[in-house]
Amino acid sequence: MRSSHFPFSAIVGCDTEPLDDLGLSLVLTSVSPEIGGVLVRGEKGTAKSTAVRALASLLPPIDVHRGDRFSVDPADPGQHSPDGPFGPETPVESRPVRLVELPVGATEDRVLGSLHLEQALTRGQVAYEPGLLARAHRGLLYVDEVNLLHDHLVDLLLDAAATGRVTVERDGFSVEHTARFLLIGTMNPEEGELRPQLLDRFGLTVEIAAPTEPRARAEVVRRRMAYDTDPAGFAERYRETERALSARIAEARDAxxxxxxxxxxxxxxxxxxxxxxxxxxxxxxxxxxxxxxxxxxxxxxxxxxxxxxxxxxxxxxxxxxxxxxxxxxxxxxxxxxxxxxxxxPPDPPEPSGPDGGDDPVDTPPEGDGAPDAEGPEPTEGPADGPIGEETGPEPETIPEPAPHEPVGEDRPDSESRPSAAPLPTAKAAAPYRPRTFTVRGTGEGADGRRSRAIGTRGRRVGASRPGPGRGSSLHLVETVRAAASRPGEGERIRLRPEDLRVAIREGRESNLVLFCVDASGSMAARKRMTEVKTAILSLLLDAYRRRDKVGLITFRGSTAELTLPPTRSVDVAAVRLDEMPAGGRTPLAEGLLEAARVVRRERLRDARLRPLLVVVTDGRATGGRGAVGRALDAADHVAGLGVTTVVVDSESGPLRLGLAATLAARLDADHLPVGEVDADALSDAVRERAA
The missing domain is CATH 1.10.8.80 (Magnesium chelatase subunit I, C-Terminal domain)
Structure with a gap:
């Protein structure tokens, strides 16, 4: 058994009995593909991809009709191939199980299949070129960084996983074929979570991390270096172990x-x-x-x-x-x-005797109406009350969480405080449905669900020559029109490469939602901070659903801090928000300038990712003489970057200065009281005023 991949049985954790969670989950879903696949979650560098690629070489080969690109099972009369029909005289051959990798940046045409351009342009024939889902039938479909998969590809996977079939209706042809595959995904949770609909389609999930024991880490390095030095020789040492493992999988399938x-x-x-x-x-x-x-x-x-x-x-x-x-x-x-x-307990025996009887179970030997002797006592186990409910004095034994350590307690503004009490860390309430904020104009960013953009998804608004950011699906009508408009060709149309036109589509993109949050003493009132954190948590949940990137800046004392660098993991952002203390002065200028630095840096990394800045503050700037002027100058600087900004005004009480509204005017931003972030509350207020 030769393989170009690292041997499965050579992976630390998959070389012992019992197998670790990663090895066992991959083996079990191979034994019973109806389980539904595996999602492997873990930090980078933990052999996720190595284990998945090594699994394919262990699976038994499959039988297919010769020349069948869709790999239907010859023994299953219910499967029909678009390349068929195949009769009894068609040769049947055996081939290894395919491992098909689905790139996160793949196009819909590549996944589903599309028009065969060469035959269409040279022979004038409409022919179908199978996609990745057709190639993965009866094999493994592997998606690395599955949490970064674009939404339109997630929808395709959901449809195929739910129905086991793929239907393609486009470009003048209609094709339907079977697509049953073992879906395996790997992801790093720090890069963002997976859509719940797709998450539920994975039968098993495994959380893995690098070993902490030095000997285990050293063994991993030793084996990896040995494989890189001599891949063939290293695989040869594990050949018998691989054969035994493959035979055991086949035996378990049969059993x-x-x-x-x-x-x-x-x-x-x-x-x-x-x-x-x-x-x-x-x-x-x-x-x-x-x-x-x-x-x-x-x-x-x-x-x-x-x-x-x-x-x-x-x-x-x-x-x-x-x-x-x-x-x-x-x-x-x-x-x-x-x-x-x-x-x-074993199942009761089947009733026996000439009449069999009407009662499928035996009568209890003691008394009429006696309780089932085999069942648990009413007072034991969790079945007595609501399942999972704690009883007894357990809550009293739970230790209180340790107070959050003050941030920057060695700074002058915190040293001057006589009390050593920890800064307040108010918790957010349950999130609600927030208003939808979008970036102005039309972008060209990655597919998402927030702002308008020109991309590969959405309604068709035009056509252009192929190029970066100009779509990928062929616009057949415009292609023929371009060829027909060329002068001097006579009546016959000849298609040339320069005649190709692709569709321009207008859809939605994902954005960078950057929160700049005032955590100063003016925000330290617990009720107000709870309201602010609830609003931010609601906006974070909205960003998660819209597949946005998020970042968190907090400012208090004398400086601003990038608490969370831009990431797609809103879980981490929610944790940082929950732990955010409040107190000290209000360095508003420093917070805005830090936001400007983050925006400039992210534009260098990805010029297409447009930012949406959400500034949460009451507008008060403290920290010495000239603090207000510096804050307004910083606002002018941010406005000069052309960033779409929303100022969420946290000011409360009967006496309001309206400083946040002034700040919003200098930022060229939308101004919104914190209570109006809730879309439902705003709708109720509008209805009350209209009445």
Whole structure:
């Protein structure tokens, strides 16, 4: 067995028994592809991609019709290939399972398939060129950095995963083909989270991190260097181990139908899923399939408590999250309480005898109406009350969180305070639906859901020659029109490369939403800070849904700080916001100048990513003589950058100075009281005034 990839059994964690979470999840979904694939979450440099690429060489080969580009199963009469029909005389050949990689920047035509341009232009024939989903049928579809996948590609994957088919209606042809594949995605959570709809389509999820034990780290480096020095020789040393692992996967596949999922095991799976309050029933189905696959992998013929526990740790962590700011993970103590300590009881025997009887179970031996002796006592386990509810004096034993350390306590403005009490860290309330803010004008950024942009998605507004940022789908009518308009060709139209035209589409783009938040003493009133944090948290959730990049700047004391560099991980932004203290002076000028520096730096990194600056302040600038003037000069500087800005006015109370409105005028920004960030509250206020 030759492979150009790093051997699967040579990966630290996949070379021991039992396998670690990463190795086991990949193996189980290979044993039972109906599980639905694997999402691997972890920091960079943790062998995510290495493990996925090594898996393909372990899978048994598949049979296909010779010349069939869609890889339908010859043994399945229900599968039909657009290249068919294939009769009994068509040769059948065996080939390895394909590992198809879907780039995050792929176009829709490349994923679904498109018109075969060469045949259309040279022969005048309409022919279909299969896409990546057709190539991945009965194989592995691997998406590295799946959380960065554009929304339109996510929609295509959702449709294919839900139906198992791909339908293409475009450019004068109609094609439908089967597309069942094992979806494997890897991602770094620091770059942003995954859309909940796609997250739920992954059967299993694994959270991995680099080993902290020095010997394990040294072994990883040793093996990697040995492979890079001599890939063929390194793979040869693991050939027998790879063969044994591949044979075990094939044996487990064959044993799947012989594994018995008892009624007690199925009920226990339902109890576990209910205890963790998962949405829908897909979690129950995936957990059951995973438990059966785990039993087959371990050589058992019946699902046990250990199989259910192992399956739940892989299938439930990503399904119990309630919103994008919750931390992933599974409460294993709750899982053990629900599972109990006793092994699952066997199913009652089938009724026997000549008449069989009407009652499928035996009558209890003691007394009429006696409770089931096999069931748990009413007072034991979590089944007595709401599943997962804590009882007893447990809340009193939970330690209080440590107070947040003051930021910059060695600065002059904080040294002058006689009290050593920690700065207040008010918490945000539940987020609401905020108003939608957009960047002015029309951009050319990556596909998103916020501001107007010219790109590859949306309504067709024109055509142009191919080029960067000018779309990718062929505009056939405009191509023919360009060829026909060339003088001196006579009546016959000849297509040339310079005649090609692509569609220009107007859709929506993602933006950089940069928050510049006043965390000074004038904002330190707990009620006001709670209101401000709730508004920012709501805007962060909106940015998550619109696939934006976010950054957070806070200013207090004498300086401003880039608390969170621009990232797509709004989870991290929410944590930083929650920990943000308040107190000290108001260096408004420093906050605006720091925002200007961040904007300039991000424009150098990506000129197409347009920023939306959200300044949250009451407009007061303190910090010595001339603080107000410096703040207004800084506002003029930011306005000169042409940045779309929104000033969220946090001023409250009966006496208001209106300084935030003055600041908004100098920034050429929209001015909005913090209470009007809530779209529903604003709508109610408008309706009340109209009445």
């Amino acid at each position: 799947l139908d012989r594994v018995r999922l008892s009624e007690a095991a199925l009920l226990k799976i339902a109890e576990v899923c209910a205890a963790f309050e998962v949405d829908g029933l897909r979690a129950d189905i995936v957990t059951a399939r995973t438990a059966v696959a785990h039993a087959a992998w371990e050589g058992r013929t019946e699902v046990t408590r250990a199989d259910i526990r192992r399956a739940a740790t892989l299938s439930l962590p990503h399904r119990r999250r309630r919103n994008p700011f919750d931390a992933p993970g599974l409460d294993e103590e709750l899982l053990d309480r629900v599972l109990g300590e006793e092994e699952l």
